[in-house]
Amino acid sequence: MNIEITELTARLLAHRWLPRADTQVRRALVDEAFRLELETNLAAVGLQLLDNPFAEHVAVGLKDEVMDAVFGGRDYQASTMGLTRDEIALLIVIWALIILPKRERQLGRRQLGDDGQNDMFGQEKPIEHGDTVSGAISEASLLADFGAQLGGRTKIRNFALGKLARLGFIVRSNGYLHEGPLLDVLLDYRVLADRIINGTLADVLAAAGRALPAGMGEDEEELFDELDDEVEARR
Incomplete structure (x- = not known):
């Protein structure tokens, strides 16, 4: 067995996520044979590689066919990583405030603070990840705006x-909430x-005075469709 495949599989199982910039992860994203072997290893234990082209990290998750075997007969929190309904609602609010504006910047090939008007060749740039496009939200502002609806500030x-x-x-x-490796x-x-x-x-x-961008556009749909086609081709 390829030692790199063994190492990458073990690291994904141990850490749950790895950055896309990781050397072995990068190979899995561009080398079809390498990725197929990795996915075969993960599938043998009921897992799959989770890869979103807009996210800074990749992760592992359960395959659909083992969901019932793992979570069947358990309570509500078993399948939600132990999160209560209020905590899930909080997570969705945070996701909306961080990921939706981030995605709009990524599709516009813009960075934080860049309105894109002075970049004639912006659409030719690769999709960016990390702090250049992913903003932070104030913890105090979040509590002030949504604390009462989501279980109380304390x-x-x-x-x-x-x-x-x-x-x-x-x-x-420092009082701000930033995107974690699994949010996107x-x-x-x-x-x-x-x-x-x-x-x-x-x-x-x-x-609460929080503006949201428009819905998913054609460019984004095409990128996700391409990813879906790649995943289906490997099966």
Whole structure:
């Protein structure tokens, strides 16, 4: 067996996620034979590689066919990483405030603070990841805007945010919340974006003075369709 495949499989199982910039991860993303062998290794233990071209990390998750065997007969929290309903609602709000604006910048090939008007060749740039496109939100502002609806400020500050940070969804630093390695990988943008932008949460965010970008455009649909085709071809 390829020693690199063994090492990468072990590292993914041990860490749960790895950055796209990692040498072995980069190879898995561009070398079809290498990735197929990696996915075969993961599938042997009921796992799959989670790869979103807009995310800075890749991760591993359960395959659909073993979900019932792992979570069947367990309570609600067993299949939600131990998160309560209030904590999941908080996670969705954070996701909307960080990932939706980030995706708009990525598709516009813009960085933070860049309106794109002075870049004639912006669309020819590769999609960027990390701090250049992923903004932070103020913890105090989040608590002020949504604390009452999501279980109370004390509960959110002392328990919920800490749990989301331990799970890898967010990073807390100097009073700000930043994107964690799993925020843009485990939450399905194709499912959530339209429901948030055109749903009740959009009204809640608007009432708090939080603007949301438009829905998924053709460019984004094409990128996700290409990824879906690649995944299907490997099966």
